[in-house]
Amino acid sequence: MKKLLLVSTLCATAFSAQSQIFTNDKDFIIEVAGAVTAHIIDDTPDGSPLTLKVTDAYFNFKPTYTLDNDMVVYSDLKLQSFTNGSTDLSEGYVGIDYNDFSLTAGKHSYASGAFGISRSKTFGPSSSLGETSGQEVLKVAYTKEKFNAAVSYDFADHDTDRSSFDMYFTGLLGDFDAAGTFQVQKANAATDTVFYFGYSAYYTLEKFYVGGSFSMDTTTDNNLSVIEFASALSITDKITVGGGVGQIIPEEGDVELLIYANSEYALHKEITAYTEAGISTQESAELGLAVGLTVIF
Numbered sequence: 001m002k003k004l005l006l007v008s009t010l011c012a013t014a015f016s017a018q019s020q021i022f023t024n025d026k027d028f029i030i031e032v033a034g035a036v037t038a039h040i041i042d043d044t045p046d047g048s049p050l051t052l053k054v055t056d057a058y059f060n061f062k063p064t065y066t067l068d069n070d071m072v073v074y075s076d077l078k079l080q081s082f083t084n085g086s087t088d089l090s091e092g093y094v095g096i097d098y099n100d101f102s103l104t105a106g107k108h109s110y111a112s113g114a115f116g117i118s119r120s121k122t123f124g125p126s127s128s129l130g131e132t133s134g135q136e137v138l139k140v141a142y143t144k145e146k147f148n149a150a151v152s153y154d155f156a157d158h159d160t161d162r163s164s165f166d167m168y169f170t171g172l173l174g175d176f177d178a179a180g181t182f183q184v185q186k187a188n189a190a191t192d193t194v195f196y197f198g199y200s201a202y203y204t205l206e207k208f209y210v211g212g213s214f215s216m217d218t219t220t221d222n223n224l225s226v227i228e229f230a231s232a233l234s235i236t237d238k239i240t241v242g243g244g245v246g247q248i249i250p251e252e253g254d255v256e257l258l259i260y261a262n263s264e265y266a267l268h269k270e271i272t273a274y275t276e277a278g279i280s281t282q283e284s285a286e287l288g289l290a291v292g293l294t295v296i297f
Contacts (some may be wrong), residue, residue: 057081111150111168117211123278125246127215207234
């Protein structure tokens with residue numbers, strides 16, 4: 001982990017994610033949303049000057065049409081700008097919802113993209129799953145009360161023997177909300193098929209949250225596992241504190257331990273300030289600190 005002296009983050013949503021523009025046809029809705037995330041950062045210990053970066057900026061456009069049989073047809077386009085200055089269509093897909101099923105096709109997340117329990121904003125570990133989004137993804141999802149299941153397949157570059165298939169499910173396990181995911185991915189004809197899997201569970205009681213997850217990639221060269229436990233507690237209506245601990249465990253080499261703690265303060269219904277500190281046992285790592293502000297409008 002690099003030494004992070006200061007991060008000040010501003011997240012501004014140009015249009016509320018729930019904003020809607022209704023046409024003259026009551027069954028036709030257009031939703032428009034946007035966001036910009038920028039930060040001032042000093043991530044080197046040698047006294048380099050602070051830098052200002054726009055880390056994320058996007059514009060989201062989603063038209064939705066409801067048919068007479070209650071089938072919902074929609075498309076979703078998300079134009080995103082990245083830290084390297086490039087702008088690209090990060091999501092672009094069409095979908096159909098009918099009863100408890102949904103079918104989407106295009107450039108968007110895999111079923112496994114929903115996996116994770118982390119409460120970290122900056123310093124927590126990532127899962128050891130493979131890719132979680134693709135260019136030509138077909139995804140089918142089923143939702144029924146407190147059970148959800150989804151499968152997806154990425155057809156991108158299929159002529160070069162590149163493929164990705166995964167599944168994701170959630171449901172109640174006693175008092176816990178449990179989830180699991182499984183991925184099968186192959187980069188090209190010359191590489192072996194790699195299997196990834198993950199399990200997670202969390203428990204909520206009024207203002208308290210605790211969860212844990214385990215994920216593993218079975219790459220033959222060096223299997224990698226990631227374990228994380230996280231919790232959060234709403235002390236008041238405006239203050240929430242949380243934290244977590246994670247381990248990155250390679251088949252060979254040193255195990256890395258990451259610990260983080262954070263707090264959030266609701267300055268207003270749409271303005272939240274937060275701080276997070278994190279440390280890693282990785283060689284030469286030092287304590288990191290993030291200070292941020294989220295503004296939605």
